[in-house]
Amino acid sequence: MEHAQQPFFNRGPTPFARFLLFSLLALVLVVADSRFHYLTYVQQGVAVVLYPLQRVALAPAALVERMSGFFTTQTQLTGRNNTLEQQNLVNAAALLRLEALELENARLRGLLDTRASHSQSAVYAEILYSHRDPFTRRVIIGKGSTDNIGQGQPVVDAAGLVGQVTRVYPWASQVTLITDKDMTVPVQVMRSGVRGVLFGLGSDGVLELRFMPFSADIQTGDKLVTSGIDGTYPAGLPVATVQEVERNAAFMFARISAQPAAGVNRYRQVLVLTASTPHPENPGFEDASPPRKRGRKGG
């Protein structure tokens, strides 16, 4: 008779087996996240658990900032106040003109009987931290789905476009900056009206306008604004300034590098534009579903 040998100590699977199990699980998660974006709800759950920890972690920095704010000198304050007042005057003048233009625009649109261009509503948010993942250019802001922030909304600061909300947690959200390697922004040259697509390069302070023909009317110093044809970014937001135009016959396209207008890495206050244009319904999905039903009926 053979007896299965009882182990002295019940320890479960061997370390190597556990290692294989957990690393396989992790790899499955990586693939599911990077390829299929399946795990949003799991991530949101983890984010909720993490939120108090992050608050604790950010508390010292906030405290230091408050302390240093307390000890700013009066001259600094008055100086700042002066510059802000001057800026306010300039802005007020521009705003008055904008109001007049908006009215005029509304009238013209009424004449043309087109859809009224949406009014923007915005949520003010502060950048909590930018993390040290060197592969991406992303920041976390302190407003989330409880403040009506949704995926895909554009984020701007005082100078121009900062990025786009890419992941939303209940009390925070992740903003991918336009300098990220995977970010593209449809832009238009303000001076000549030429349209193009601006690509992030994954390093700070540089963007590239790709696939522009040699003959394109673009010069150094041209201002690039969003063209609005993608439906994600409203038209007319400043994005970048053209820094260098290289027309080399060895390449198919001109090489145009640009510098982002917004202080993508400098400022702490941003605005999330929450009421962007609703996307037109994707005709692809509608076309795809009915034949399937028919197929079922037939089969």
Add this chain to the structure above:
Amino acid sequence: MGVSAGPRQELLLPVRPGFVWFTLLVALIVNLLPWAGLWASLRPDFVALALLFWIVREPRLVGFGVAFTLGLMMDVSQASLFGQHALAYTVVAFGATLLRRRLRMFSTDKHVLQILPILLTAQAIILLVRLAGGAAFPGWTWFVPPFTGALLWPLVWVVLLAPQRPRVDPNHPI
């Protein structure tokens, strides 16, 4: 020195589980601090260090499951690829289980060279996952944190072992 040239063995009090969870939590919070500039590129992975220590010292309390869960938390907080830190910490946990018995034969300053390969492997795995996902190579500074982490190891050892050292009552020496 004879054959048994290991470190001086000392009698320690049993660890309180609460202390283990507390230190892992603190390590996570320290990782979440808004590190910036040079410090960010120097910052060792404190969670990996704490995990290594506790898996070496208390394998019954802390194991692969804890490592994996902490990895998922790091992934969400760093907004990195979901699962990359989980994979790295699983590797760390495996390295720690391999080293568990061996480390007891050496003094802490000699641990450094044995810890380093584990931390380097974990860092390299994150890099490989990201490169496979289409990211660009972030530069060789990527491999700095494992070195600072390994150099911090003796300090981690002293700090995390401190509550277990018995206090000698000066009035009643043994």
